[in-house]
Amino acid sequence: MIRTVAGLTALTFAALAVPPVTAADEETGFTPFTGYAAASEFSVVPRQGELVFFPCSQCHEFMEPDATIRELMSPHEVEFKHGQGRFWCYACHKLDNREQLVAVNGEPVSFDDSHLVCGGCHGLRHKDWAFGAHGKRQTSWTEDRVIYNCTHCHDAHDPVIKPREPMAGPGVRTGLERVAPERHEKPKVWQRRDSQEQKHEQ
C-alpha cells in the first residue's frame, strides 16, 4: 500500500521538476527536486534554528524508534488536525532519523526544506509559492528573493490559520455618525426562481 503511494508521488514530482531532471543520487536512489523550470531563483528562510527541541537527537538518540500509533505524551502532545486524523507522525517525520523529515516518496528532507514535504501533496500551492503568488517575502521587492517556509505561517500539525481579533477600525469623523451600509435585501436567483414557479402553479 505504501509503495503505490510512493510510486504515485514520485510521478508527480518528476512531472513538476525541471525538464533535464538531475540524475538520481547513487547512494540513496532519490531524484532531488530542483525547482520549477521558469521560477526565478529564491532562497528560503531557514527554519531549523527556530525549532524549540532541536536537535532532536538530544533525547531520541537514547530511544528506540517506535512506529506504533499510540497516545502522545509531553513534550510532543499534538492534536493532528492536519488530514483530520489520517496521518501518523511518520507520514512527515523520518522514523530512523528524527532530525529529518521525509517526503512522500521517502526522500529525507531537512527541516529547512520542509516545503518539499508539503509540496508532495499540495503541489499546486507549492508551485504558486515558488513563483510568488502564495507565501511571504522576507525583505525587499528586488531580484534577491528570500521567502518564508510553509511552516513559518502554518502549524504543520494544524495548518488552518486561526481567526484573530482585528486591529481597530477607522474612526468616525467628528460631527458625523457611523451609518451602517445600506443593504438592499433582494432574494437570491434561486429564491426568485422558486417564487416564480409557485406563481405559475397558482
Added chain:
Amino acid sequence: MSNDSQKAGDKFDQARRGFLEKLGKAAAGAGAASALPAPAWGGASFLEAFGDMFNKQYKKMTRKEIDAALSRIRRRALRQYGVEIDCDDTPPQENVVFGYAINISTCQGYRDCVHACVKENNLGRDSQVEYIRVLEMDQGTRNLEEADHYYDPDTVPVEGKYYLPVQCMQCDDPPCVKACPVEATWMEPDGIVVIDYDWCIGCRYCMAACPYWARHFNWSQPKLPPEEINTKTHYLGNRPRPRGVVEKCHFCIQRTREGGQPACMEACPTGARVFGNLLDPDSEIRYILENKTVFRLKEDLGTEPKLWYYTD
C-alpha cells in the same frame, strides 16, 4: 525660455531671497531689541519660517533649491517635534514601474496593513486619515455600496464574508492628475502618483475626481507624537505635512525606491500583498498577472489602476 530671460529670472529670485532674508534679520533684530526670546514665527529668519510658501513646483526646482527645501524641512521638524528627521528625494529607478497585487483569498481582514501605514507615513493620529480601507463584503457579491469598512467583530474572518483592502490604485491614467488645476500632483516615471505638498492649494478637486476615495484632506495640522515619528522621509512621500493639503498612498516611496517593501506588505502576516516591478518578466507580480485570476476595481472607468486583486 531663452538664456537671457532665465538669467533675469534667477536674478529676480536672488533679489527676492535677499530681501526676505534681510526682512527676517531686521525682524529678529527688532525682537532682540525689545528683549523677546524669538520671533513670533519661531524661525531664525523670515525665509526660514515662510520659505516653503515660495518654493517652486518640485519638478521645476534646481538641485540647489531642492537641497535648501530639504534642509528647511529637517529644521522645521526639529523645531516642531524636536526630532531629527532624514528627508531626501531619492529618484526613481531605471526600468521600473511599480505594481501591486492583493490576494483576496488570503486576506483575513486583520487591518495590520492600515496601522503599519499610519505609523510609516507619519499620518496624523487625530485626523482619522488612513490610506488603506479594508472593505468587508458578503461572499459572492462585490457591491461596494454594501461594503462595510467599520467592521469590528471579535475575530476575523467572519463566516460568509471576505475582505478587500482599498488604497490608492496608482492609476496609469490618473483622473486626479487631470483634475489638479496647479499641477501639484503627477505621475513619476516609476508609476507612482505623487503630490508636492508645498504646491498643493487644497482645492480638493482631485478628491472629487478619484473614483476610489483614495485621497484625503488634512483639515488640521496632523498631530504626531514625537516619539512615533518615522524619521526616514521623502520629499514626495511621508514628510510631515502641513494643514490644508491633500495626501494619499504613495507606495511607500521612501522605501520602495531603495528596494524595500511597502510598509503594508511588510506588516501583512498572511502574505496577501505582492509588490514588484511590472517591467521585469521574472517578477512575482508578473507571474500573478499572467497565471492567476485577477481583476481591478472599477476597471470600466478606464483609469488603468496598477493595483490588481487576485484569487487562488
